[in-house]
Amino acid sequence: xxxxxxxxxxxxxxxxxxxxxxxxxxxxxxxxxxxxxxxxxxxxxxxxxxxxxxxxxxxxxxxxxxxxxxxxxxxxxxxxxxxxxxxxxxxxxxxxxxxxxxxxxxxxxxxxxxxxxxxxxxxxxxxxxxxxxxxxxxxxxxxxxxxxxxxxxxxxxxxxxxxxxxxxxxxxxxxxxxxxxxxxxxxxxxxxxxxxxxxxxxxxxxxxxxxxxxxxxxxxxxxxxxxxxxxxxxxxxxxxxxxxx
Numbered sequence: 001x002x003x004x005x006x007x008x009x010x011x012x013x014x015x016x017x018x019x020x021x022x023x024x025x026x027x028x029x030x031x032x033x034x035x036x037x038x039x040x041x042x043x044x045x046x047x048x049x050x051x052x053x054x055x056x057x058x059x060x061x062x063x064x065x066x067x068x069x070x071x072x073x074x075x076x077x078x079x080x081x082x083x084x085x086x087x088x089x090x091x092x093x094x095x096x097x098x099x100x101x102x103x104x105x106x107x108x109x110x111x112x113x114x115x116x117x118x119x120x121x122x123x124x125x126x127x128x129x130x131x132x133x134x135x136x137x138x139x140x141x142x143x144x145x146x147x148x149x150x151x152x153x154x155x156x157x158x159x160x161x162x163x164x165x166x167x168x169x170x171x172x173x174x175x176x177x178x179x180x181x182x183x184x185x186x187x188x189x190x191x192x193x194x195x196x197x198x199x200x201x202x203x204x205x206x207x208x209x210x211x212x213x214x215x216x217x218x219x220x221x222x223x224x225x226x227x228x229x230x231x232x233x234x235x236x237x238x239x240x241x242x243x244x245x
Contacts, residue, residue: 012238015208017069017184018231019043019218025052031222032060038231041094043216045071058091069095069184069216073122078107085111085119095120095184097163100154109158118161118182121154123147123172126165126187144168152177166202166212173211186216190234205237 018039020028028048032039042060044053049072060066070093074081081098085108088096092115098108100121108119124133124147133143144167151162151172161182164172169183185207207215217234224230 013235014040014067015212015214015238016204016231016234017041017043017214017216018221019045019071019186019216020056020222021045021047021218022222023051024048025056028053028056029059031227032064032066035221035228035231038228038235039066039221041067041069041214043069043071043218046073054091057093061091061093068093069097071097073097073099074108075099075101075104078103081107082111085117089115089117093117095161095182097122100150100159100162102153102157105154105157105159119159120161120163120182120184121151121157121159123150123154123162123164123168144171148172148175151175155181161213166207166210166215169207169212170210182214183212184214184216185212188215188217190217190220190230190237203237204234205240208238 057068097120098104147168155177166185221230
């Protein structure tokens with residue numbers, strides 16, 4: 001199995017990934033045009049998929065030179081995952097999420113072989129807490145310990161990186177398996193922002209200080225009165241953290 005070299009960035013502006021969690025491709029492109037050069041990296045998720053998400057991803061990548069993170073969280077039998085990822089890989093996108101179960105990660109890596117698509121394993125969704133895991137019949141135990149174990153297993157299976165809460169970023173970064181791999185953290189809220197449906201959150205600066213390579217921010221940017229100013233404010237916070245580091 002070939003293993004792509006993760007694209008590790010130290011440019012504060014490139015660390016911000018804006019989630020285009022809007023209803024359709026027209027709204028997504030309008031937001032991207034409003035943000036202009038203040039954002040270089042976008043996430044497109046399942047909510048946008050039926051509203052033209054793949055077409056938007058391709059347009060942002062090919063016509064506007066943006067980096068694109070496709071957040072599909074694939075989970076299925078290996079043959080189906082491999083086929084789905086092979087289809088996605090033809091678009092030349094940057095990141096794709098799958099569930100961090102080893103058999104899923106290995107199949108995704110096979111599907112992405114020979115391309116620049118980097119596979120990120122989902123550990124435990126940032127909207128979940130221990131009570132939610134109990135409802136899902138996930139084994140007993142501390143949620144942080146479960147997240148770390150899932151991260152280690154996903155990385156051992158060949159994932160280029162993992163998706164995890166910023167509260168676990170430092171612990172994941174300390175794992176031997178995490179050397180040279182990506183950590184991407186949703187559940188990031190600029191100081192003063194509402195938590196929304198996220199339960200395990202941190203500020204942008206804290207997430208980066210704890211070892212994240214990229215942070216994902218959605219509503220605090222696109223619901224802002226001035227989205228471009230909101231994005232630039234996050235850049236400043238990340239730059240100040242980089243200066244301290």
